[in-house]
Amino acid sequence: MNLYIIETLCLFIINTSLAAGGGHCYTKWENGRWVSVGDCNNPSAEDVLGQLRKSVKAKELKTWYRASNGFYYKLFNDQVNYATAKSNCQKRGADLASAGVRDSTIRREIMPLIKAGNDSTWIGLSKFEGKFIWGDDVISTPINTDWHEGEPNNLGGDEDCVHFWPENKWHLNDLACNRDMKYICEARA
Numbered sequence: 001m002n003l004y005i006i007e008t009l010c011l012f013i014i015n016t017s018l019a020a021g022g023g024h025c026y027t028k029w030e031n032g033r034w035v036s037v038g039d040c041n042n043p044s045a046e047d048v049l050g051q052l053r054k055s056v057k058a059k060e061l062k063t064w065y066r067a068s069n070g071f072y073y074k075l076f077n078d079q080v081n082y083a084t085a086k087s088n089c090q091k092r093g094a095d096l097a098s099a100g101v102r103d104s105t106i107r108r109e110i111m112p113l114i115k116a117g118n119d120s121t122w123i124g125l126s127k128f129e130g131k132f133i134w135g136d137d138v139i140s141t142p143i144n145t146d147w148h149e150g151e152p153n154n155l156g157g158d159e160d161c162v163h164f165w166p167e168n169k170w171h172l173n174d175l176a177c178n179r180d181m182k183y184i185c186e187a188r189a
């Protein structure tokens with residue numbers, strides 16, 4: 001099992017004998033363990049953290065599917081709302097899948113992963129100021145978004161997030177973001 005950094009903290013110990021009064025920096029990992037990464041005043045503390053995140057990500061991606069666009073994909077089977085799905089991808093140095101879903105060639109490559117889950121699956125496409133925007137900031141258009149016929153219909157007025165819809169040939173549908181479902185993450189190495 002891979003572990004992820006979920007929190008960083010600097011502890012400042014008040015000690016008049018220390019002229020600088022610097023703190024010590026720790027990271028909290030997913031297993032609850034705190035690991036020291038050095039003095040807060042040390043400019044290399046961020047570098048150490050960066051390297052830690054990079055090595056965790058590299059280890060994680062070994063279990064992901066590498067598509068022909070060079071990006072990595074993984075379906076997660078826990079059922080969560082859109083915000084949690086996005087945050088869970090980001091904890092792994094990834095995001096909800098966008099570029100690969102938009103591109104019909106890559107979409108064909110990753111569909112077997114998604115279909116294996118046999119359930120609705122969140123992707124990186126949601127409404128921002130009334131417009132659907134992909135997670136990598138590309139504006140959604142009828143050309144780059146494989147909507148099911150009649151979608152997006154904004155049923156009930158709050159369908160701001162988008163998922164693969166197994167009941168309708170895995171086309172895309174807008175749905176309320178608080179619904180729980182599986183999700184697919186996309187990572188750039």
Ligand SMILES: [Ca+2]
Nearest residue numbers: 153154173174
């Ligand atoms: Ca809808």
